[in-house]
Amino acid sequence: MSHAPVSSGHGCRPGYDSRVYETVTASAEMLDPANPSADPRPVPPRSQRYWIFGSMAVFGLISFIASFVLSVDALVLAGNPDADLACTIDAVFDCAAVGATWQANLLGFPNAFFGIATSVVLIVIAVAGLSGTRFPRWFMVGAHLGFLAGVIFAYWLLYQSTFVIGAMCIWCLTVCLATTIVFWNLTSWNFQEHNHYFGPAVGQKLERFVAGGWLSIVFMAWLALVISVELVKWVPLYI
Numbered sequence: 001m002s003h004a005p006v007s008s009g010h011g012c013r014p015g016y017d018s019r020v021y022e023t024v025t026a027s028a029e030m031l032d033p034a035n036p037s038a039d040p041r042p043v044p045p046r047s048q049r050y051w052i053f054g055s056m057a058v059f060g061l062i063s064f065i066a067s068f069v070l071s072v073d074a075l076v077l078a079g080n081p082d083a084d085l086a087c088t089i090d091a092v093f094d095c096a097a098v099g100a101t102w103q104a105n106l107l108g109f110p111n112a113f114f115g116i117a118t119s120v121v122l123i124v125i126a127v128a129g130l131s132g133t134r135f136p137r138w139f140m141v142g143a144h145l146g147f148l149a150g151v152i153f154a155y156w157l158l159y160q161s162t163f164v165i166g167a168m169c170i171w172c173l174t175v176c177l178a179t180t181i182v183f184w185n186l187t188s189w190n191f192q193e194h195n196h197y198f199g200p201a202v203g204q205k206l207e208r209f210v211a212g213g214w215l216s217i218v219f220m221a222w223l224a225l226v227i228s229v230e231l232v233k234w235v236p237l238y239i
Contacts, residue, residue, distance in 0.1 A: 039134065042207065044192040052185045053129035060122035063178040066171040067115030073099055073171075074110035087170045092234055098169040103160045111157070115175055118150060122182060129189075140186075140195035147183045154179045158226075162233055184219045191215070 044052075069087075076083045077099050087095040098104055104111055125135075125143065135143075154176040161168050190196060191206040198206070209215055 041137065041194045042192065044189065048189070048192060049129065049132075052189045053126045055185050056182050057123055057126035057130065059178040059181050060119050060126055063175050063182070064116060064119035064123065066174040066178070067112045067119055070095075070099070070112035070169075070171045070175075071110055071116060074104070074112055089170075092168055092237060093170055094167040095169045095171065097167040098161055098165055098172060101160075101165055103157060103165065118146075122147075137195050137197075140190055140193070141197070144186055144190050144195070147179070147186055150179050151183045155226075162230065168230075168234070180219075180223070184215070188215055 073085050073087070073095060076085065077096060081100055083096065085095045085099070087093070088097075099110075107114065128135075157172060158176050161172065188210050191210045194203045194207070196203065196206070
């Protein structure tokens, strides 16, 4: 018994079933190909999950430790504004000078208190990600925006320390670097997993942007720029 060639109705060649193509194409972007209705987002490689969320956990812990030390120092300065803190090295690296400013207490309490809270949230997200938890898109977009605000705040503080206060805080620099790396990793993950509300074409470009190493290049170029500015500002004071 003969069968008529299958046609998709879109000018495809005889014997071509567009439904098969669409199913195969879609399954490449599913959480579980056996259950294509589960989640339409792409699944980054497992190695990426371990690297990104592992890095976020490590730098989240570093940020927590730095924020905790800053919180203790803030309490010491509250009791004795002239206290000699352990991280005060010279006129440039002077944690006490930075901690006594309004910029260090922008919300009416030490910024470090907020840093502790956000670090805990970050560590929880990172550990859950390492265990294989897949957060909803809205949650990851919200986290991305939240850490973007954190990065902006961290660099605002860095600018204030460099050009307004005229002194640096080692623990503040540690938090700034950790926040930057966390944001870089979160951006990488969200671009790969399509945790955004752009169209498919933009999503694929963002995914290729990460896969091609361009996001890492932008990150390293940014760090190089920041380090260069700081060196130009402070090195002449030691010469």
